[in-house]
Amino acid sequence: MLWDPESCSSTRSTQPPLTKSAGASQQTPKRMMLWAVKTAQRGRLLKGGRHFGRSAGREGEAPEEPEPGQEQQQAGRRSLARRSRLHQQEEALDTARESAASAMSHRASSSSSSFSLADCEVIGFDLDHTLCRYHLAHSAPLIYESFAQYMVKEKGYDKELLNVTPESWDFCCKGLVLDMEDGNFLKLSEDGSVLRASHGTKHMTPEEILETYGRKEWKHFKTMSGMVSRSAKYYSYDNYFDLPGALLCARIVDGLNKHSPRRKYEFWKDIIAAIQHNYKTSAFKAPGRWPPTLHVVLHTTVQAPPAYSTENCGTYFPEVKSNPEKYIQYCPDSVKKWLRRLKDNGKILLLITSSHSDYCRLLCEHTLGNDFADLFDIIISNALKPGFFSQSPNQRPFRTLENDEEQEALPALDKPGWYSQGNSTHLYELLKKMTGKLEPKVVYFGDSMHSDIFAAHHYNNWETVLILEELSGDHDMFSTETESEPLEKKGKYERHHPKALNYASKQWGSFFVDGVSGKGGAEEILVNTWSCKCVCAYSTITIPSIEAIADLPLDYRFTRFSSSGSVTAGYYPKPPKSLLSSGEPMATK
Incomplete structure (x- = not known):
């Protein structure tokens, strides 16, 4: 949660990030150019019937002695062959450039400035701070x-x-x-x-x-x-x-x-x-997990069974288990109905969380109800994101669960169910079978840029919806600044109330923008933060909560972020006020 062991892994891919695109599959111009070069060269070689250059004599034969003047003729032919090869390579590169330009032009013409859940066959969710929100x-x-x-x-x-x-x-x-x-x-x-x-x-x-x-x-x-x-x-x-x-x-x-x-x-x-x-x-798996009678027995007469450790360590889990309503918000009815509406419309729903299965169950039962598992086709706990999206099947196989204990590794994922760990490669193969499509379109909702949004976008080119509570905090902050009483008029306890975590910090300022001094004493200017840049680059749209879109029709078309569009384009229901105050143009549909 606080420390990410994936960050120090040496086995992660180092390929450059994909460019923004509306499609589910994509090739970089460099890859397309290499493909076009190879294709063009193969075509010319086949057409010519053989490779240029010297061919070896048959096995067992002595090389022939060149006749007078033959060496000069051979040298001339070799020079001609080299020039011919260079000419072919230049033609192949021209063909590659044309192919790449054509493909890029096709993507530009076919890409959409909008995004709709109706276009996606599969809809996946993170759990903590996405489907399950905390107090x-x-x-x-x-x-x-x-x-x-x-x-x-x-x-x-x-x-x-x-x-x-x-x-x-x-x-x-x-x-x-x-x-x-x-x-x-x-x-x-x-x-x-x-x-x-x-x-x-x-x-x-x-x-x-x-x-x-x-x-x-x-x-x-x-x-x-x-x-x-x-x-x-x-x-x-x-x-x-x-x-x-x-x-x-x-x-x-x-x-x-x-x-x-x-x-x-x-x-x-x-x-x-x-x-x-x-x-x-x-x-x-502390004693609080068992009924009180069993708890007493385990501590007085017998040892705990191996699957149920009696180690009562830490502060966090025991406290959340004993008082879940203090820490975990109930899911709004509108979101529950929205999830069922997605299922009724034939969408495949995924839950992919890095929380372990027992904590996942606690959160889901409190948030969504005891029948939460009926809402999802596939549940994956202990997913160890972002490794789930970047690691290979050999590095991160799926495992079955028995009494919340991980079992043997699976060679493949062949049916829906509840699994642990795993990888997006095997998951996508199963999604192909379930949808009957070669390239089912997937959208993933999450709150972490590092573990959810960047990873799903970069390694799998999934559509991504970022849950960013700062979006609502930004508007609430502006409203509070304009409407609230001065600090000296506030009561003793009112002024010492802790800042909400999604509000802008006095020490750090806005999540989205900040001011920098102009050169030579010029007036301060507002610039976008690196975090704001990541939002535009790697999320399809950004919303303050799932509740914000739960009442919309499933075929509602959102304006999406794009490399050529405004940095305010993909925010719903409206861009942060701090971005608008920096002079960024308001995106229009």
Whole structure:
């Protein structure tokens, strides 16, 4: 949830991101050109009947002695053959350029500026913060506490970590990048320059940023932005499970600096240990999972059966299990009806979550009801995204489940059901059989740019719908700024209410845009953030919640993002006000 082991994998693909397209299948111009060259060359060779150049004599025959003047003739023929080959290659390249241009022209003419669920045979969903939404005001402090308790009690960190004020939560903002070597948090522009920064939680002044980073592109930007990746040197925060961890890491940097200011930080291994302690599979299988009578028996007379570990570790799972309604929102009736409407219209529904099966079941039963499994044709838990989309079947096979325990690896996926781990390659083969189509069109809904949206778009070229609660927070923030009373008129408790995580941070500003000083003291200008650029590049459309589209007809046509369109085009129901205030034109249908 907080730390992604996939980010350090050396087996992930490093192919460049695909360009934006409305179709389900796509070739880059370079690939099409290579294909055209090979095709043209094959055609000419077949037409000519044989390859140009010298042919060897038959086996056992001695080479013939050249007659007088024959060497010059052979040299002339070889020179002619070389010129002929060069001419053929030039013609083949011309043919390739024409083929590539023709294909690109065809894609441009056939691509649509709109997107509709009616055009998709398969509709997939992430679970956490997508279908299942949390009460962030309660879930974020719980996540923070689960890590802070471990760091203080097990690793000996300062007890001050346990004291969090309401104002502290203003630090949390999606789109931040942690430079793990320096302990600096960065907000990046779309060109990779540093817009804002902090050392720990301490705001860095424009002068400090300029001295540390200059106006140039951040050193890891090309690597990170090319694959929306994470590594052992940096970490991007793009979802609500991550944000409490950002606050914790920043406060640890603050605490370490109090005792001895340093240039390098190496507490990350302790953070990983805290994650493993709280979120390993056995942490959910604590005694609270069994009825009270069985719980007593297991602790007084007999040992627990192997499939049901009695290890009661961590803070997060035990608390959510004991009080789910405090942390998990009920799914609106409109969304449940919408899911059934999709099923009734012949759509294949997928649930693909990185949560383990037992936690997945808890969330779904509370959110969607005890019959939630009837809504989905295929459920995949412990999917370990983004690896699910990028890894090969050999690296990440599907596994069956028995009492929430993973069983043997499957050589293929041959029928619908509930599975664990897996890969999108075998899933897509099954979807072909289920739909009877060679290229069924898939759309995937998710909240994480790194794990859901980029991965599904880049590795599989699926349509993607980003769930971005900041879209509604942006509008709510503008409304609050214009309509609310001044701070001095507010009550004692009202002014100390924590900032909602989807609202813009005072320290970090808008998720979508930020200001930069013009050169030579010129007036400040607004620029788009790297996070905003990713939204436009990798999502088909972006919405604040599934509820926002649940009452629309299934054949409703959304304006989609495209490389040639406005950066506001794909937001529904309307673009963020901060983008419009930056001078971006309003997209029209």
